[in-house]
Amino acid sequence: MNNSKKAKILIVDDEVNLLDVLSTVVANEGYSVKSTNFPDKAESMIDKYDFDLVVTDLKMEPIDGMSILRYAKRKDPNTQVLMMTAFGTIETAIEALKAGAFDYIVKPFKLDNVKLFIRRALEHRATIIENDNLKEILKQKYDFKNIIGDSSALRNIIQRVQKVAATDATVLITGESGTGKELFAKAIYANSNRHNMPFVSINCGAVVETLLESELFGHVKGSFTDASFNKKGLFQVADGGTIFLDEIGLTSKSFQMKLLRVLQEREIRRVGDTKDIKVDVRVIAATNENLEEKVKDLSFREDLYYRLTVFPIHIPPLRDRTGDVSLLIKYFLEKTSAKLGKIFRPEKEFVDVLSKYNWPGNIRELENIIERSVLLADSTTIKADDLPDSILNFNDNSSSNTTTKRELRSIIDDAQRNHIIRVLEETSGNKKLTAKILGVDPATLYRKMEKLDVAFKK
Ligand SMILES: Nc1ncnc2c1ncn2[C@@H]1O[C@H](COP(=O)(O)OP(=O)(O)OP(=O)(O)O)[C@@H](O)[C@H]1O
Ligand SMILES: [Mg+2]
Structure with a gap:
């Protein structure tokens, strides 16, 4: 107590x-x-x-x-x-x-x-x-309420995920990088009957081939040079719970064969061991590669592919569900607002520009963009101007036959720059007088000159 x-x-x-x-x-x-x-x-x-x-x-x-x-x-x-x-x-x-x-x-x-x-x-x-x-x-973090999106695609996925969560079925989650594969894997776990047992996650692509086996299955002392003690594998650590095998597409075929055995027999064999150990583990795998293609070009085992795709979940890229963008912006702005103790609101144009972007990095990219924009914004209203050029330029290119705000602004900038230079010439470079003629205070003039790159030499 x-x-x-x-x-x-x-x-x-x-x-x-x-x-x-x-x-x-x-x-x-x-x-x-x-x-x-x-x-x-x-x-x-x-x-x-x-x-x-x-x-x-x-x-x-x-x-x-x-x-x-x-x-x-x-x-x-x-x-x-x-x-x-x-x-x-x-x-x-x-x-x-x-x-x-x-x-x-x-x-x-x-x-x-x-x-x-x-x-x-x-x-x-x-x-x-x-x-x-x-x-x-746990619930708040991986509650379906925190999976944002109202597109029919996303609602469909959430429905499927809710259904499969309660079962012990193997799930394969596919989707581009940053689409939320891990988020969904954790939501499945948090809403399953196994939520009081461990959730163990491993990025199969980040571990070298030889170590991956001993990481997952464990090894016995002396089984290879570095194995100076017995080691429990992650399958044993996850016993009774769930294991998340991320980047499953990056594994070798010999590893795939061993994994297939685990899925079929529900037994593992430690590296260097002679007997099998029973494990009760639910497997959720994820990949951003096209496994079907890999099966065709023989770099992924077909039998494992079928074992994994008992219950496939494909998360479409954000560019195919642009309707979700504005909700996600709102969500991430609220999160950032809560973190910083200030309420940030997006200008309409900010949302418009982002809704037209193609999001190669999907939701992760959107989350980063929002955080970055908030940090750069000089007020609590987040403007399109707070966005990185790469995104603004993307929009310019994709809508080249209309005059975008960017183009408009550069026209105005040019006009202002010319006007300032003309007055400076008239006053022989007297900035105080120039400011007076332009009806602004000198500080504003200096800032403008800097921003517009006005280099005036007498
Ligand atoms: N629908 C969503 N609602 C709210 N947040 C989301 C949503 N989808 C993804 N996110 C957030 O976006 C980020 C990236 O998601 P996650 O790590 O699950 O993607 P991933 O598909 O596993 O990416 P990678 O393939 O690069 O590993 C995380 O911060 C996650 O919480
Ligand atoms: Mg991931």
Whole structure:
């Protein structure tokens, strides 16, 4: 129990003597204690102090322990309630358990026992809260709510993923880089029955061939030069849970054969070992390559391909679902706003320009662009001008027969530049006077000159 923040306890009993003794003993344990011998005051005290634990007598007038219990639980289900009851009222005590009391203790009792009950009730409360938090974090992070997109393609995928999550089926996720393959893999895991077991992830393309096998299957001591001890493979680490094999398309055919065996037999053999070990692991694989092509050109085993594509999920590139772009912009801006404690809003043109872009790096690229634009923006309104040239130019090229804002601006820039130079010439380079004639203050003129690259030499 973490005592750094004192647990708050309320004790209610109409027997003043018992109440006094109990309060003193409990307070001596280091808790923050309030007490009352007027049961009808308990509710307002509960309102006021948000107790972690209420210890109350059962039989009291004019309000009994049951109604205090119900009141406390209604206000905050995490509040624990411990009932004190005389021997004759045990049946009601059981009723109290059904109504959510943590436990009951029969009078007369040893004070040491009460201390123990209190400690357990508070530990119970801490565990519940911690579990709730963990579940919440996991769910929030990989909840389908955080998979953004309203295109029919994406909604379709989410539906399929929700269906397959609850099963143990092998899933193959395909899609270009940055389309969300890992995000979906984690969502499947978080929404599966295995979510309390490990999720282990490995990028098969990032590990050299020989090590990949020992990483995944483990090895026994002496099986190769560097193997100076037994090593558990990731399949064993993930036992009972889920393994995510990223970049499966980059594996060698001999590795593919071993993986096929694991999928078929649900057994692994450590490198250098002679016996097999049973594992219960759900496999989710991902690739941004076209496995069908690879099967055709014989660089990917056909039998493994069929094993993996029991339940294929293809995530289309962002350029094929441009309807999702504005939602994603909003989502990432909200995320960045929350991080920076400031609310950023996109100008309409910002969204328009991004909706026309072709997104080779898909959602990852969009996320980076948004973060970058926010950092560069000089106000909380994010403008198209805050975008990198590569994106602005892309748009210029793709809509060359209309006058884009870019072109318009360069026309205006040229006009302004010429105008400033003309006035500077008239004033023989007197910047103060030039500023006055132009109706701006000198500082603004300097900034303009710098921005427009006006180099005026007398
Ligand atoms: N639909 C979506 N909604 C919200 N965020 C998304 C969505 N799709 C992807 N993302 C985010 O985009 C980033 C890239 O996604 P992820 O890493 O899952 O892509 P990937 O397909 O695995 O890419 P790679 O092939 O490069 O490994 C992550 O930050 C992810 O959270
Ligand atoms: Mg990935």
